[in-house]
């Protein structure tokens with residue numbers, strides 16, 4: 146029997162499937178994440194209840210988890226939050242996903258006397274994203290009304306005390322604020338102080354045109370800041386950059402009404418500011434006080450340099466291009482030992498800027514005798530008056546070149562006339578002296 150046994154061939158391994166294990170394509174979802182809701186921490190969200198403690202508790206929980214944490218502020222509801230500081234460092238990345246409304250107490254009297262400089266304050270935090278489509282509403286009307294500078298009649302006793310900054314990041318890094326609305330801030334809407342690696346994008350930032358000091362994005366002594374794809378329409382600057390700030394990039398901004406884009410004021414009260422490596426392009430600026438402005442105070446020191454303004458369309462802007470080195474109101478002692486100190490302004494280029502000016506003077510380079518502006522450059526600029534008439538340009542102590550079509554005609558003085566005996570404004574700090582890097586060009 147056994148002899149007849151036929152040994153059949155093993156069946157072909159028809160089902161053999163070669164599984165290519167592509168480890169690299171495994172979804173990142175494997176990374177642990179924690180999802181939290183503000184409501185789980187006792188928040189009510191009726192716009193009346195004080196939800197501050199819930200936010201503080203939720204932040205502490207988010208900050209203490211080892212996972213990548215999403216903290217949701219639920220949609221439709223309105224969370225009334227008193228001034229609060231949310232501090233880091235946290236253990237992991239946090240996403241504050243704001244889909245509902247966060248609102249401030251309306252009356253300045255509701256605010257603690259000691260905490261009136263800020264509302265939502267983040268301090269020492271890294272790797273934080275704010276997004277979610279919701280609204281942060283400063284409800285600043287009562288603050289504006291009591292402000293002496295306001296154009297409105299003060300309805301309460303007026304004060305010169307600064308109102309709170311609405312959303313303020315201080316000593317932070319890796320911050321992204323995107324896709325939310327910031328409105329009716331008491332003072333500036335979004336402020337970054339001593340932060341790095343910052344993104345502010347897809348934002349809608351609005352307050353009434355006549356609201357005082359309601360700057361859109363205020364950058365103070367920060368670096369690596371990207372402000373992009375935003376709508377900013379407020380009562381003050383759309384974006385302002387001050388302090389010691391470097392590598393700031395603006396792109397695709399709709400700005401106006403308000404005061405336009407500003408570098409400065411720099412050097413107020415004899416302070417030292419250094420703003421450099423600033424690049425802006427694709428800006429739509431309309432119905433504003435200024436277009437692109439550099440403003441410095443006499444008596445201060447430091448510098449504003451290496452700034453590029455390009456591809457800008459202006460409509461009905463009062464001062465489309467302006468450098469203003471202001472004279473101090475008092476005879477204060479300048480911050481440098483030299484009597485004639487000022488913040489130096491140099492290497493500012495304006496390229497491909499067109500549109501209309503609401504005033505006859507479309508270009509103003511009003512520089513100081515103490516520190517003339519150097520290496521300014523105009524290239525392909527065409528600004529006319531809103532009614533079609535010719536606009537004009539004004540220069541005082543402004544040196545540089547113009548290239549291509551420049552309308553109104555450039556009034557810059559060629560660089561070789563720049564007086565070499567101009568005293569260097571500051572003690573020991575690198576200023577104009579170090580700038581002779583050979584790109585002088587007289588035409």
Ligand SMILES: *[C@@H]1O[C@H](CO)[C@@H](O)[C@H](O)[C@H]1NC(C)=O
Pocket residue numbers: 195196197198227255
């Ligand atoms: C709201 O709650 C916070 C946190 O508990 C507290 O500090 C603040 O004083 C409260 N505000 C009022 C007006 O009760």
Ligand SMILES: *[C@@H]1O[C@H](CO)[C@@H](O)[C@H](O)[C@H]1NC(C)=O
Pocket residue numbers: 296297298
């Ligand atoms: C401010 O008040 C004065 C006096 O009450 C009034 O004449 C004026 O029209 C008011 N101005 C505005 C802008 O409301």
Ligand SMILES: *[C@@H]1O[C@H](CO)[C@@H](O)[C@H](O)[C@H]1NC(C)=O
Pocket residue numbers: 300301302
């Ligand atoms: C304005 O100030 C006066 C004097 O300090 C005070 O009597 C009055 O109550 C204040 N008014 C308001 C609305 O705060």
Ligand SMILES: *[C@@H]1O[C@H](CO)[C@@H](O)[C@H](O)[C@H]1NC(C)=O
Pocket residue numbers: 366388389416417418419
């Ligand atoms: C800028 O930096 C200088 C030198 O480090 C410092 O003295 C000055 O206070 C800083 N300015 C501001 C506005 O922080």
Ligand SMILES: *[C@@H]1O[C@H](CO)[C@@H](O)[C@H](O)[C@H]1NC(C)=O
Pocket residue numbers: 413414
């Ligand atoms: C500068 O000094 C004036 C007068 O002392 C003060 O009102 C103002 O707030 C100061 N500005 C800054 C930026 O410190």
Ligand SMILES: *[C@@H]1O[C@H](CO)[C@@H](O)[C@H](O)[C@H]1NC(C)=O
Pocket residue numbers: 482484
């Ligand atoms: C500063 O300038 C004033 C007037 O311009 C002059 O009287 C004063 O002596 C100067 N001070 C210094 C330290 O140079």
Ligand SMILES: *[C@@H]1O[C@H](CO)[C@@H](O)[C@H](O)[C@H]1NC(C)=O
Pocket residue numbers: 527528529550552
């Ligand atoms: C400048 O702009 C005006 C208005 O758009 C236009 O009519 C004019 O031809 C332009 N000038 C130059 C030199 O391009």
Ligand SMILES: *[C@@H]1O[C@H](CO)[C@@H](O)[C@H](O)[C@H]1NC(C)=O
Pocket residue numbers: 535
């Ligand atoms: C406006 O400027 C153009 C070009 O610079 C010039 O030809 C024209 O005469 C000017 N028009 C007036 C009214 O000044």
